[in-house]
Amino acid sequence: MADTRVKQPKGVKLDHISKIYKDPKTGKDFYAVHDVDLTIEPGTFVTLLGPSGCGKTTTLRMIAGFESPDEGEIYLGGEPINALTPNKRDTAMVFQSYALFPHYNVFDNVAYGLRLRKVPKDEIKRRVTDILALVELSGMEQRMTNQLSGGQQQRVALARALVVEPGVLLFDEPLSNLDAKLRVQMRTEIRRIQQKLGITAIYVTHDQSEAMSISDNIILMKGGVIAQMGSPMEIYYHPNSEFVADFIGECNFLKGPVSSVGAGEATVKIAGVDVPVATDKRVSLGEEGEIVLRPEAITIADRGMLPCRVELSCFMGSYQNYHVRVGDTLVKITDNCPINKEIFDVGDNAYISFDKNCAHLL
Amino acid sequence: MARGQSAALDRKKLMADPIMMTTIVVLIAFLTLFILYPLAILLVDSLYGTNGLSLETFQRVFQMRTFRKAITNTLKVGFVVGILSTLIGLLFAYVEVYVKMRKAVGGLFKVVSMLPVVSPPFVLSLSMIMLFGKAGLITRFLLHIYDNNIYGYWGIVIVQTLTFFPVCYMMLKGLLKNIDPSMEEASRDMGASRWRVFTTVTFPLLLPGLGNAFLVTFIESIADFANPMIIGGSYDTLATTIYLQITGAMDKQGAAAMAVVLLCITLAMFAVQKYYLERKTAATLTGKASRARMLIEDKSVTVPLTILCSLAACFVIMMYICVPIGALFPTWGYKFTPLTFKWFSQVFTKYRGLKAFKDSFVLSLIASPITALLSMIISYLVVKRKFKAKGFIEAVSILAMAVPGTVLGVGYIRGFANGLFHTGVLSGIYGTGLILVIVFVVRSLPTGTRSGISALRQIDKSIEESAYDMGADSLKVFTSVTLPLIKDSFLSGLVTAFVRSITAISAIILLVTPSYLLITVQINEFAEKGAYSIACAFATILILITYGSVVLMNVVIKYFGTSRKLKIKEAK
Numbered sequence: 001m002a003d004t005r006v007k008q009p010k011g012v013k014l015d016h017i018s019k020i021y022k023d024p025k026t027g028k029d030f031y032a033v034h035d036v037d038l039t040i041e042p043g044t045f046v047t048l049l050g051p052s053g054c055g056k057t058t059t060l061r062m063i064a065g066f067e068s069p070d071e072g073e074i075y076l077g078g079e080p081i082n083a084l085t086p087n088k089r090d091t092a093m094v095f096q097s098y099a100l101f102p103h104y105n106v107f108d109n110v111a112y113g114l115r116l117r118k119v120p121k122d123e124i125k126r127r128v129t130d131i132l133a134l135v136e137l138s139g140m141e142q143r144m145t146n147q148l149s150g151g152q153q154q155r156v157a158l159a160r161a162l163v164v165e166p167g168v169l170l171f172d173e174p175l176s177n178l179d180a181k182l183r184v185q186m187r188t189e190i191r192r193i194q195q196k197l198g199i200t201a202i203y204v205t206h207d208q209s210e211a212m213s214i215s216d217n218i219i220l221m222k223g224g225v226i227a228q229m230g231s232p233m234e235i236y237y238h239p240n241s242e243f244v245a246d247f248i249g250e251c252n253f254l255k256g257p258v259s260s261v262g263a264g265e266a267t268v269k270i271a272g273v274d275v276p277v278a279t280d281k282r283v284s285l286g287e288e289g290e291i292v293l294r295p296e297a298i299t300i301a302d303r304g305m306l307p308c309r310v311e312l313s314c315f316m317g318s319y320q321n322y323h324v325r326v327g328d329t330l331v332k333i334t335d336n337c338p339i340n341k342e343i344f345d346v347g348d349n350a351y352i353s354f355d356k357n358c359a360h361l362l
Numbered sequence: 363m364a365r366g367q368s369a370a371l372d373r374k375k376l377m378a379d380p381i382m383m384t385t386i387v388v389l390i391a392f393l394t395l396f397i398l399y400p401l402a403i404l405l406v407d408s409l410y411g412t413n414g415l416s417l418e419t420f421q422r423v424f425q426m427r428t429f430r431k432a433i434t435n436t437l438k439v440g441f442v443v444g445i446l447s448t449l450i451g452l453l454f455a456y457v458e459v460y461v462k463m464r465k466a467v468g469g470l471f472k473v474v475s476m477l478p479v480v481s482p483p484f485v486l487s488l489s490m491i492m493l494f495g496k497a498g499l500i501t502r503f504l505l506h507i508y509d510n511n512i513y514g515y516w517g518i519v520i521v522q523t524l525t526f527f528p529v530c531y532m533m534l535k536g537l538l539k540n541i542d543p544s545m546e547e548a549s550r551d552m553g554a555s556r557w558r559v560f561t562t563v564t565f566p567l568l569l570p571g572l573g574n575a576f577l578v579t580f581i582e583s584i585a586d587f588a589n590p591m592i593i594g595g596s597y598d599t600l601a602t603t604i605y606l607q608i609t610g611a612m613d614k615q616g617a618a619a620m621a622v623v624l625l626c627i628t629l630a631m632f633a634v635q636k637y638y639l640e641r642k643t644a645a646t647l648t649g650k651a652s653r654a655r656m657l658i659e660d661k662s663v664t665v666p667l668t669i670l671c672s673l674a675a676c677f678v679i680m681m682y683i684c685v686p687i688g689a690l691f692p693t694w695g696y697k698f699t700p701l702t703f704k705w706f707s708q709v710f711t712k713y714r715g716l717k718a719f720k721d722s723f724v725l726s727l728i729a730s731p732i733t734a735l736l737s738m739i740i741s742y743l744v745v746k747r748k749f750k751a752k753g754f755i756e757a758v759s760i761l762a763m764a765v766p767g768t769v770l771g772v773g774y775i776r777g778f779a780n781g782l783f784h785t786g787v788l789s790g791i792y793g794t795g796l797i798l799v800i801v802f803v804v805r806s807l808p809t810g811t812r813s814g815i816s817a818l819r820q821i822d823k824s825i826e827e828s829a830y831d832m833g834a835d836s837l838k839v840f841t842s843v844t845l846p847l848i849k850d851s852f853l854s855g856l857v858t859a860f861v862r863s864i865t866a867i868s869a870i871i872l873l874v875t876p877s878y879l880l881i882t883v884q885i886n887e888f889a890e891k892g893a894y895s896i897a898c899a900f901a902t903i904l905i906l907i908t909y910g911s912v913v914l915m916n917v918v919i920k921y922f923g924t925s926r927k928l929k930i931k932e933a934k
Contacts, residue, residue, distance in 0.1 A: 019368065020364075020365045020368070029365065064831055065375070065831075066827060066830075066831075067368070068367070068368035068369075068371035068372050068375070069367065069368060069371070070364070070365050070366070070367045070368045071367060082371055083371055083374045083375065083378070084375075084378075085375045085378050085379060085830075086827070086830045086831045087830050087831070087832070087833045087834055087835055088378070088833075089831075091831065092831060092832065093827075093828060093831045095824040095827070095828055096824070097822050097824050099822060099824035099825045099827065099828035100825075101825060101829070101843060102825075102847065103846045103847060112829065112832055112834075112842075113832040113833055116832060116833040116834055116838065117833060160828075160832070164832065164833070
């Protein structure tokens, strides 16, 4: 496999896409997807992330062609594809349930798409063998799919989609049926293969850690609209709303009036203390400020920035989990490597501190 | 907010798929022409007479005393048969699911549930007459009753109950198995007796299901033609009255109006059953049994229940066995020895049996693959695809279930004898084998579609989607993925269609022409003439054919079925 990049990956453009469904209970129409407008560069790995019912799967199924958009146009490699049936689109999908053909063995499952494309027999054999080697299933060609473990079935599903060298690879929550450990292993695998082949991938999941670990870009959706787009780090550290901050990892929100404004930073008055936070936002004095703080960005000690009272202290192995009360607000703290540190008990008074660059002003 | 664009795009996508498009168009045309149109023409005919639009025909038939009597007769029989069948079915189902019983008894149950499937519809009437009639083996020779009149109300009720209760038994068995035993255990744990558990937990949960079983039997009973024909005597039901109105009184218009009345009754029942009870049943019994049920082992319960059911089962089996034996006696009711094959040989030498079997066999053989394929295609479209006319296709193919054969038969006579809307178009198919094949297909289509739909619902939708996504067109998806996955269901649909066709009578008897001899029609003729021995000989051979094809199907499924292979592997 000297050159695995046989075909150019394609970019995807969703031009103000909407999808309307009828609510089965009320009989009223509603937007399942509303005005989703985005461009996916060729060769990138993009994740559609969001809680169930946010429209991420509907968006993916519109790209695959199983659903038709009510507004907007979808472009694949620059060509409009709205009117194309799924079998005419240069996409391949990996399904949540794997959707392997139970009456075929592994080889025939993977060869299915190639046979439809009338690829010569010996080439089919070569390409299937190569792709099975890539997903580390060599020697399993003759197995029936129900003789495989969940992880292996997942690999067959991946191989079956990869072997046709689609312009875009679509993933519909492919790992949600695997156990936690395998899930982590498989997502690394998927990322490795995607980077090796340089293929465009669109991945749907509700699991934020999966999204972070695997993607070049995350598109976080809520209620059918895009809540935020950006790289994993951007979204994690610079969420644009409480929803985004809360959905991506654990989060604390500290609210208070803005007490001073400087160049690239501001202070917010919390529990009577001026708390500094780095920000590029234009804020004005006296307006309500909300600081987003990740639990791991906070330290707890005998002295520090804000006084607090410990309400929960729980040893979790790699970290000590605290819930502390700052004024009226509950703050969650994960304190790493607790063995080297002083452990506070429930009822103790302590102080929390954090770096202004680790905090983010909403 | 407008959903116009997606609708337009879906339409465009459909147009880009000519096979799918053609299939849908052909299906709609078929269903309209051969199910909807014959029913519509009945209504048109009975409303539109020589004097234009009027209720004249209806007034005329309702003035006939025989017709009014037939309505009350039909409803009375249907009601009683519905209740009896449901109760006996419930007893059997309860014993099978709740009571620990010997293997042999289980075998008896299986035979009982199987018999009505493979036997022609009027077999029980025949044996009823032979056992309990004037020259009945039991009444005359065992009990020395010389003038027992089995013809009439009670004859029909007994025969129909024995014919239909296995259906109730199978339905209720499925429901009882779905009741989570822990609910009953909870009730028992709180101090309820077994009887109280049954009356306060099991029975209420089952109630919609019982209603469902009752209505299904009710519909079957009022649509039944063969049994009232043979054992009804002067006790006429709607189905036989309509038949006589055509064959005896030659009053086709009157028959059409009567058929409309019968159709309205069954449709109303069907609507209640389908849209009210079936939903309720599904709503109350959604849970899967979490684990195996502790069977009742208490001898004071098991012994009487087992004996009762075994006796009933043996009685039913005896009724069926009576038919082949009857064909072996030299003269039923007079001369019992020596056993003889003369009736069997007469079937072929004297009564053109070979032609009858050949005609029935060939026509059914042509109809069954068409039915099986058509029902699988309909199921596939209904379960897996999304398009506008889907609701229509589903509704019409299910509606056909509620149409009594006699009604359909009259509809075909009115609809095709003089061509479409009496214009002469398509009149060529009337009286040919083609129309018989079409009737066979239409009569078996609903059962096939129903089983196809439930088989396809078991299969993850994304399996077909992934084939589609991979580049397969609709035809390829259907042939390479769907059909192989429901091969078993397809095969059993094939055999069911064959068995149903070769044993069919109600619609066929109105449409058959002298150029075709059909076995069921022959049996009916002999039975009416009182030539029971020859009727039995015909029926025995027919049962052998149907039973043989069911056995063949089981063998084929065992060795070539896909899902079975998969199941075995999974079990390992």
